[in-house]
Amino acid sequence: METYRGVIERYREWLDVPDHLQVISLLEGNTPLIPMPRLAEELGGGFDLWVKFEGMNPTGSFKDRGMTVAISEAVGRGVKAVICASTGNTAASAAAYASRAGRRAIVIIPQGKVAAGKLAGAIAYGADVIQIDGSFDDALNLVVEISQKHPIGLVNSLNPYRLEGQKTAAFEICDVLQGAPDWLCLPVGNAGNITSYWMGFRQYHQARQSGLPKLLGVQAEGAAPLVLGHAVEHPETVATAIRIGRPARGEQALQAAEESGGKIIAVSDDQILQMQRRLALHGLWVEPASAAGLAGLAQEIRQQRLNLKGKRVVAVCTGHGLKDPDIIVRQFSSPKIVKPELRSLEEIILGEVSHE
């Protein structure tokens, strides 16, 4: 086992980063590519399926891959603080990497739009959390203005180094499979991730003829601007991580899907939650948005739109289920209460076991 030193050290020659980079890493990346043969069978069979489980990053989501690069660049050019507008995974990741570097993270959130639990990460990692009496767009505009006027690094998705870091997930998949899969399924919200994967696969392919996957990008029906062809003013979906009506990288995502011979589709919240539950029953607990890619794959297979015979399919699960436990707890009825006696317990357990 070699000493692993994070995605920048591992893939530096492939990243378009400036010399002033000062590497700040929490040993993100190197996430497992988990074979899912039983799930592939359930979905129709005849193909190989893996889940790239990005929930196994230091702060529990894929955001860490891009954040290590964004923060390393900002610190290298001497910023004392970084700033972002975010309500979830980006905030936690920015806060963690800023703290790792001994810098301040400032997180701007729109008032009343953020559940306390969802911000626990940013708070835990010591970010300075400021609510504004305005919308998310107001917050985004303000952080851009601030970062242009002051030596405060902008680490929102507009930061190009985020994409550079996120490319590394494509490299890892190619390294493990010794080539690109035939299909890559993933959730699409702000569309930075699908853009990054495509950049990564193309780059590896140009240098190494590793092949190119078709991309199946999946949005939630209530937040599907790239499927509808126009912005969504009030996006709504249970998959909060992809509840975005104006994707920052929408054009690039559409182009990537088309170039690859794939597409961007939408699935319902029901389909997302069903797939989340199904994945958990295969041992993988992911946050709702993370189930969208596989929910889309299942829909395409059901509608006989894909011929996967003999193909290799990778589904990206972007965040850990621990990020959003409330959605589980809400659905959960109180457990049965039994007397502490062997017989009572046997009755309830064996009655159930014998039905297997």
Next chain:
Amino acid sequence: METYRGVIERYREWLDVPDHLQVISLLEGNTPLIPMPRLAEELGGGFDLWVKFEGMNPTGSFKDRGMTVAISEAVGRGVKAVICASTGNTAASAAAYASRAGRRAIVIIPQGKVAAGKLAGAIAYGADVIQIDGSFDDALNLVVEISQKHPIGLVNSLNPYRLEGQKTAAFEICDVLQGAPDWLCLPVGNAGNITSYWMGFRQYHQARQSGLPKLLGVQAEGAAPLVLGHAVEHPETVATAIRIGRPARGEQALQAAEESGGKIIAVSDDQILQMQRRLALHGLWVEPASAAGLAGLAQEIRQQRLNLKGKRVVAVCTGHGLKDPDIIVRQFSSPKIVKPELRSLEEIILGEVSHE
């Protein structure tokens, strides 16, 4: 990058497991060993410090290392269901690996002793959660009885294969550092983990002369039977993962600490929470129990009981902070609310930045 296939495939020759093992893995293990040079300086300096971050396992805690072996053994001998008494990390891990194997997990919990949030994992992974109108000891006695009478696998800490799997963390540390560290600091609750580490380090040392660490086992003051020398009837600590009054492996843990030339000490809840906060401000958010090892190290250094000059120290952080977000949210006052104007935001942000 080689295909990683989990701790059993990686270290099978080192594990005492039966031939009937049928490997069930979620690609647990291979967790990062994160260098902490700045924290080492803050604690006094002169030594090298790493954190073995076990929160980066599939279900968010070190339990997955042992569970992959326990479930692989149980499935290999044909059980249709596994059972455990647990209120936290073990339940989630058992449920995940049982689901991965297509088997049922039954989790017995004492009524009223478990917060809904703490069980979200077990529920998410589809475990059958049953409350009994009794104590944790009642629950433990019942699961032992049930597993002796029926073909239901017991995966509580009494299961010896759990320890076999947990040994692999010691192997990983030796592989990365090319030898054992001088000190290993870790939290001690049920004492299975310190026992496993010691087994692992000794085994590697016998075969490879990799050296042996001194063990610094750390309990919480309100749940410190191994420091007090007697069981604690009503253990109390904020570090719920080590809130145990009668450790299953107490004797083995004491012997391990003594053999190694180390010791088992206790720290207060305040010390634990302070170290949890401090670690997060270095970019690592761990659950409270996970901070105990480093809190103990800090105390020993402060009291000048350790000479660490030139030494290599590894601290084990057993679970991710996402496992217990409530403790963060509870301490958090509502964020400041600001008008969505550049000037208002500048005032609040720059006022603070300029104090850096």
